[in-house]
Amino acid sequence: MTRDGDPSVLLDLADGLLHRADPATAGLWPRVSALLALQALDAALRGLWERRALGLQGCSMQTQLICLRSYLDDAGLAARAGHSASALHRACHHHPYELAPTLGELQDWLSVVRELIREVAPAGRSS
Amino acid sequence: MDPGILGLVSSRLEADGSADEAWATLVLAALGGRDAIEAVLAGRGVSPRAAAPRTSPVPVGAFLQSITVEGFRGVGPPQTLELRPGPGLTLVVGRNGSGKSSFAEGLEVLLTGDSLRWKERAAVWREGWRNLHHPAAALDATFLVEGESAPCVVSRRWEAEAAFDGARVAVQRQGGNGSDLASLGWTAALLTHRPFLSYNELGSLLDEGPSKLYDALSSILGLEDLVAALDGLQESRRCREKALKETTDARGRLLERLRDVDDSRARQVTAVIEGKEWDLGAVEEVLAGVAAGGSGTAEVDTLRGIASLEPPAPERVAAAVSEMREAAAATMSARGSAAARSRDAAAILELALRYHAAHGDGDCPVCGGEGALDGRWSARQGEVVTRLREAAREADAVHARAEAARRRWEDLAPLKIDALKRAAGVGLDLGELFGALGTWVEAGGISDLAKLADHVESASGPLGEAVVRLRDAARAELGRKEGAWRPAAVEVAAWLAGARDAVRGAGDVKRLKSAEAWLKKAAAGIRDDRFAPIAEKAARIWDLLRQQSHVELGRIQLTGEGTRRRVALDVTVDGVEGAALGVMSQGELHSLALSLFVPRATLPESPFRFIVIDDPVQSMDPARVDGLARVLETAAEDRQVVVFTHDDRLPEAARRLDVAAEIVEVTRRDASVVELRRALDPVGRYLEDALAVASTADLPGAAAARVVPGLCRLALEAACMEVVRRRRLGRGEPHAEVERILGRADGLTRLASLALFDDVERGGDVLPHLRREGSPAGAEAFRQSDEGTQELPAAAAVELVRQAGKLAAWLRGRA
Numbered sequence: 001m002t003r004d005g006d007p008s009v010l011l012d013l014a015d016g017l018l019h020r021a022d023p024a025t026a027g028l029w030p031r032v033s034a035l036l037a038l039q040a041l042d043a044a045l046r047g048l049w050e051r052r053a054l055g056l057q058g059c060s061m062q063t064q065l066i067c068l069r070s071y072l073d074d075a076g077l078a079a080r081a082g083h084s085a086s087a088l089h090r091a092c093h094h095h096p097y098e099l100a101p102t103l104g105e106l107q108d109w110l111s112v113v114r115e116l117i118r119e120v121a122p123a124g125r126s127s
Numbered sequence: 128m129d130p131g132i133l134g135l136v137s138s139r140l141e142a143d144g145s146a147d148e149a150w151a152t153l154v155l156a157a158l159g160g161r162d163a164i165e166a167v168l169a170g171r172g173v174s175p176r177a178a179a180p181r182t183s184p185v186p187v188g189a190f191l192q193s194i195t196v197e198g199f200r201g202v203g204p205p206q207t208l209e210l211r212p213g214p215g216l217t218l219v220v221g222r223n224g225s226g227k228s229s230f231a232e233g234l235e236v237l238l239t240g241d242s243l244r245w246k247e248r249a250a251v252w253r254e255g256w257r258n259l260h261h262p263a264a265a266l267d268a269t270f271l272v273e274g275e276s277a278p279c280v281v282s283r284r285w286e287a288e289a290a291f292d293g294a295r296v297a298v299q300r301q302g303g304n305g306s307d308l309a310s311l312g313w314t315a316a317l318l319t320h321r322p323f324l325s326y327n328e329l330g331s332l333l334d335e336g337p338s339k340l341y342d343a344l345s346s347i348l349g350l351e352d353l354v355a356a357l358d359g360l361q362e363s364r365r366c367r368e369k370a371l372k373e374t375t376d377a378r379g380r381l382l383e384r385l386r387d388v389d390d391s392r393a394r395q396v397t398a399v400i401e402g403k404e405w406d407l408g409a410v411e412e413v414l415a416g417v418a419a420g421g422s423g424t425a426e427v428d429t430l431r432g433i434a435s436l437e438p439p440a441p442e443r444v445a446a447a448v449s450e451m452r453e454a455a456a457a458t459m460s461a462r463g464s465a466a467a468r469s470r471d472a473a474a475i476l477e478l479a480l481r482y483h484a485a486h487g488d489g490d491c492p493v494c495g496g497e498g499a500l501d502g503r504w505s506a507r508q509g510e511v512v513t514r515l516r517e518a519a520r521e522a523d524a525v526h527a528r529a530e531a532a533r534r535r536w537e538d539l540a541p542l543k544i545d546a547l548k549r550a551a552g553v554g555l556d557l558g559e560l561f562g563a564l565g566t567w568v569e570a571g572g573i574s575d576l577a578k579l580a581d582h583v584e585s586a587s588g589p590l591g592e593a594v595v596r597l598r599d600a601a602r603a604e605l606g607r608k609e610g611a612w613r614p615a616a617v618e619v620a621a622w623l624a625g626a627r628d629a630v631r632g633a634g635d636v637k638r639l640k641s642a643e644a645w646l647k648k649a650a651a652g653i654r655d656d657r658f659a660p661i662a663e664k665a666a667r668i669w670d671l672l673r674q675q676s677h678v679e680l681g682r683i684q685l686t687g688e689g690t691r692r693r694v695a696l697d698v699t700v701d702g703v704e705g706a707a708l709g710v711m712s713q714g715e716l717h718s719l720a721l722s723l724f725v726p727r728a729t730l731p732e733s734p735f736r737f738i739v740i741d742d743p744v745q746s747m748d749p750a751r752v753d754g755l756a757r758v759l760e761t762a763a764e765d766r767q768v769v770v771f772t773h774d775d776r777l778p779e780a781a782r783r784l785d786v787a788a789e790i791v792e793v794t795r796r797d798a799s800v801v802e803l804r805r806a807l808d809p810v811g812r813y814l815e816d817a818l819a820v821a822s823t824a825d826l827p828g829a830a831a832a833r834v835v836p837g838l839c840r841l842a843l844e845a846a847c848m849e850v851v852r853r854r855r856l857g858r859g860e861p862h863a864e865v866e867r868i869l870g871r872a873d874g875l876t877r878l879a880s881l882a883l884f885d886d887v888e889r890g891g892d893v894l895p896h897l898r899r900e901g902s903p904a905g906a907e908a909f910r911q912s913d914e915g916t917q918e919l920p921a922a923a924a925v926e927l928v929r930q931a932g933k934l935a936a937w938l939r940g941r942a
Binding site: 005010013018019020021025026027028029030031032035036038039092093094096097098099100101102103104 | 204220221222223224225749773774775776779792794795796797800802803804806809813815816819820830833834837838840841842844845848852866869870873874875
């Protein structure tokens with residue numbers, strides 16, 4: 001695990017929360033899963049910028065996502081990643097009257113994040 | 128029957144002075160059903176009290192203790208929603224699809240065997256009742272029943288392949304178990320005081336039209352008995368009107384039929400039923416063959432009389448003739464005999480003796496002998512006469528015989544001349560008979576007995592033939608008439624039977640109509656009386672719910688009956704009266720439906736001490752949600768109110784308005800694992816989550832370091848929002864404006880700026896302000912929460928949560 005955390009590991013943790021019924025995490029898992037998934041996404045992007053020596057690490061998530069479009073061959077994935085990122089971001093902040101995300105929503109977002117991680121992973125490594 | 132209704136109706140009859148009306152007994156009988164109505168009309172005085180009462184078990188009042196759902200709709204493995212059995216408000220909060228509604232639906236299905244929200248939907252909706260992730264399906268609910276120390280458990284279980292309606296139901300209750308839901312005595316109340324209200328139902332209540340709404344509301348008033356009584360009266364009246372109409376129609380056909388029957392009876396029947404008033408007694412007499420005096424029936428009688436004529440019997444003629452002849456012969460042979468001479472001498476002497484007796488002694492007037500008649504002569508001749516009479520007796524007998532024989536012809540043909548004269552009137556030819564009869568009666572003028580015998584002998588033959596011919600003609604005519612009449616008579620008889628009933632029934636119609644009219648008016652009065660408190664309560668609820676709505680709700684009334692029954696809602700929009708429901712928004716319509724149905728579900732006579740409302744806040748704006756929270760708070764004073772809701776609006780309103788409420792969160796994991804969790808307010812919940820992750824959750828430390836600050840941020844954001852909302856709404860700012868401002872304040876710093884300075888743009892002042900006014904530790908916790916932290920040992924994570932909690936409490940104090 002790198003200092004920043006391996007994005008795949010973070011995502012596995014997020015994913016694990018969805019699939020296991022555990023009284024200890026009853027009810028809190030949707031937010032925790034969202035927090036972890038957002039960090040996984042963050043870490044994946046940071047890794048990408050570092051390997052490419054682009055210095056985008058400090059930029060806002062929005063900027064990073066805009067730049068991502070130029071560095072990914074798959075424009076569709078870039079768009080999906082943008083959507084999932086903003087949804088996860090929203091789930092990680094308190095909004096009036098909104099309840100925690102549902103299982104289905106989280107599954108969608110997590111699968112996009114996983115796809116992105118796979119896409120930007122350094123050659124020779126895979127999750 | 129509801130005995131209260133009978134009392135109400137009786138006292139109303141007394142009150143308006145109708146109790147002694149002829150139809151008043153019918154009104155009371157109608158409450159006992161149609162049989163009772165018919166009995167009264169038939170003169171059998173059946174008291175309505177004697178009519179079989181509909182009995183149902185006394186309903187028990189019950190609170191909900193728990194609902195357990197397994198393999199049903201959104202819930203896979205069994206999950207139990209525990210509730211506090213008593214008055215109070217419980218909010219069950221969960222996103223759509225979380226499985227929360229499965230508890231509401233489950234309870235409804237458990238108790239009613241069906242769910243109203245499925246009724247309007249496609250079959251595929253209904254078929255989806257099973258949870259795909261879990262083979263077993265079961266619903267259980269535990270109720271705390273008033274007056275019973277052990278809870279009552281109702282369950283409904285399905286075998287693996289069982290259809291929706293193939294469940295086994297069991298009821299476990301103190302004092303006896305049963306498999307019958309009816310044993311709970313809730314069957315009627317589930318309809319009339321329906322304790323379930325779902326979003327769909329709220330919407331459809333007003334969509335389905337005024338008569339449906341009427342039915343839904345009027346069912347609580349317990350007026351079914353009145354409606355049934357009215358129906359009974361109407362039915363009895365309609366039966367009679369129908370029978371009369373059928374009889375009248377049949378009469379038309381019968382008259383047509385009788386027109387073709389050439390028979391005086393047909394004409395007579397026609398005459399008595401042609402008019403508006405029918406003389407059914409006369410019809411019956413005609414059928415019975417009794418002459419009613421008119422010329423009509425006499426014709427048939429005449430024919431019958433002639434048809435029964437008998438010709439002179441030949442053996443009697445022969446006997447009479449031979450007697451005449453013998454008597455004549457006897458007379459001849461007696462002439463000149465001693466007896467005859469004695470008879471004649473006696474006759475002369477008797478005359479002489481009467482002469483002497485009358486004129487006294489004197490000469491004989493026959494021989495002229497002087498002084499021949501004196502006393503001695505008279506005495507002597509008296510004896511002589513006696514002797515002579517004795518000697519003449521034989522001659523007297525012969526004479527009497529002859530006289531008797533002479534009269535015998537008169538009895539041989541006893542024809543009544545009146546009857547014969549009438550025969551001419553019915554079209555029979557009397558010429559031959561009158562000819563023969565003329566010859567026959569010549570007998571009266573013949574003094575010679577032998578000649579008379581000859582006459583009788585010769586005239587009797589033609590007379591007999593004439594009688595037989597006339598009689599046969601009469602019989603033929605009679606047969607012809609009967610042939611035409613008899614089938615018609617059968618029809619008349621058949622009609623008569625129905626007509627008697629119909630006419631008798633028609634006599635009841637007026638009474639029935641009076642009873643009906645009175646009961647209709649009384650029912651409307653009773654209905655209004657009973658509905659008034661509900662309408663009042665509904666108006667109060669509406670006032671809480673309407674908030675800034677332009678729609679004002681005036682009087683709510685149940686009006687009309689039958690197909691014109693409806694709920695009249697006196698709706699005013701911006702002061703304009705008579706507005707239709709169409710001008711109301713969906714949210715307003717839902718509010719209106721709630722206003723009408725919360726009172727219905729919370730009536731004292733309902734056995735349900737709980738109401739379950741599924742997602743009432745959809746399409747309600749935040750201001751209205753505040754009103755709803757107040758409504759629920761009021762209802763929860765003496766009822767257990769369980770509300771399922773899909774977002775945090777209602778819990779937020781309840782928290783902000785200090786409405787005591789227990790909040791349960793529902794979340795659903797993979798494979799329909801549904802989790803329930805008692806919830807604090809969002810700040811407390813996030814902090815609790817953060818602490819759980821920091822200290823106990825089985826997440827690796829590095830992951831916890833990443834998650835804990837995020838959860839603390841969520842807690843602080845929620846605290847800031849609460850502060851902003853309380854303050855601004857407290858100042859009277861409109862909900863929409865407050866929500867708009869909160870929507871623009873994204874991120875913790877901007878929210879904190881808004882919370883601390885009432886200004887979203889002073890984010891830079893937040894941390895210095897916190898350090899100065901709050902505590903440095905709190906400011907640091909704020910920074911860590913906002914920015915996240917790379918390294919966070921477990922102890923530090925716990926400390927962060929603690930500091931964030933203190934900061935949140937401090938922030939909330941700024942409201």
